[in-house]
Amino acid sequence: MAKKVTMQQIADYLGVSKFVVSKALSGKGGVNETTKERVIEAASQLGYFAQKNAYVKNIKPTAPASLSDRSKQSVIVLMPNIRFQTKDSLYWGKILEGISQTLEAEGLGMVIISEQRMDNFANVLNPSGILGMIGVGEISTSLLLEVHRIGLPMVLVDHEDALIPTDTVFANNVDSITRLTKHLIGLGHERLHFMGDFRFSRSFRDRWIGFRSALEENSLETPALDDPMLSLFGIDRGEYWEEIKSWFAKRKKMDKLPTAIVCANDSIGLTVCSALQSLDISVPQEISVTGFDNIEDAYRGTPPLTTIHVPKEMLGKRAVEKLLNRIANPHDPLEKVLISADIVYRDSVAEPRARG
Known part of the structure; x- marks a missing residue:
């Protein structure tokens, strides 16, 4: 032992x-x-957090009512107000809708917290009648440790923390972007590039991994890790238009433009299309562009953006189901739930133009 x-x-x-x-x-x-x-x-x-009751309880939580008595019970949804993770977001807002609708169907309430600071956070986290917590998007380790220390059951959506063991729910980022990249390769593209910061989040890293593996399987050159387009500045604020435009302008001057751009999300994809158009580089005639997430703006783009449809409401729904299952079965092994995501074919992708 x-x-x-x-x-x-x-x-x-x-x-x-x-x-x-x-x-x-x-x-x-x-x-x-x-x-x-x-x-x-x-x-x-050292495995401290993996031990049963290993966390330090500086608070004596009020035991929640049983799952069968839900009239006064709620679930905390922790959604720190960073990276535009708000209920009005085209991405995060849809996940929140899925959580809200599923909780309502289960007869449970929802308390949204956007707190980032530790001050008095534990007191907010453990009012009477709270069943557990669902974390949406990037959340600091210190906040997650606070939840873990109290012993409140939790599930994370689109985020995981290597230091805090918990159930997680993700879109199947690796497989879906691998299929998308192989689709581009099947059309004849051999000079492909990835845009996004693969260090920005676990989802972005998985999408980079899927892209890279597809290129490696087809013996195609992968971008160097020090390429500036793999560490775009200001991902959370969309402050990278000039950086992208400058990169394309230099490539155009050197006659080294890629024929296809695979973007870590739709916001980057739409920015890429805008930057290319400002340089009189046509999409998709000269360069094909793809996104990820299928936010509503993706089909309004010029041209409409080929992307990966993430069933955002389903991510929220599965998070609620996983949390309730965890509450009912606290000693079951932790799980990482992957939701399938499909390619949405639109007008931003075409076969590569033959080089003269």
């Missing part, structure tokens, strides 16, 4: 005091953010 990982072991591993480890894991003040992050990472590596 494996020995229990203690705070003293974590302290010895890091060369700090047990008091510092206890402070960092309890969420109390007195420890700077850098040290706190080191403690959390070390605790995860």
Whole structure:
């Protein structure tokens, strides 16, 4: 039987005091953010969080009512107001709709929290009658640790944290973008490029992996990791139009334009189309462009954008179902649910034009 990982072991591993480890894991003040992050990472590596009841409970939560008595129960939806993760978003808003509709069908309420700071966060997280939490999009490790420490069941949508074990729900990013890239290759494209920051989120990284694997399978050249289009600045704010335009302008001057651009999401794809048009480069006659997510603006683009349809409401629905299943079966193994996503063929893709 494996020995229990203690705070003293974590302290010895890091060369700090047990008091510092206890402070960092309890969420109390007195420890700077850098040290706190080191403690959390070390605790995860040593298996501290994987232990039953290993988290430090500095709060005594009020036990929620049973699942059979739902008249006064709610689920917290944690959706930090970053990256435009709001209910009005063309992407995140649809996921929220799926969560809301499913909770309503189950007779459960919903409390939306967009808190990013740790101040008094635990008090908000654990009011009487809260069944669990669904996290939507990118959420800091410190906030997730707060939930984990309290012991509140949680499911993450379109995000996972290597340090905090939990159930997750994603679109099948790797397989779907692999199919899309192979479709472009089947049309005759051999000079393909990926646009987006693969370090930005787990979904973006998976989409990059799917793109790269399709190229490697077909013995095609993959973009170098130091290519600026693989680390676009301002992804969350859409502040990359000039950067993209400058990159295309340089490539055009060198006669090294790709024939197809695979974008990490629709917003980037629409920006690429705009930048190309400003340089008098036609889409798709000269360069084909694809997106990902199938937001409503994708079919309004000029031309309408070929993309991957992510069933956003279904992501929300499955998150609710997974959370209720976790509450009913707390000791089952953690799961990563992948929802299939399909290609939507539109006018932004064509066969490559023969080079003169």
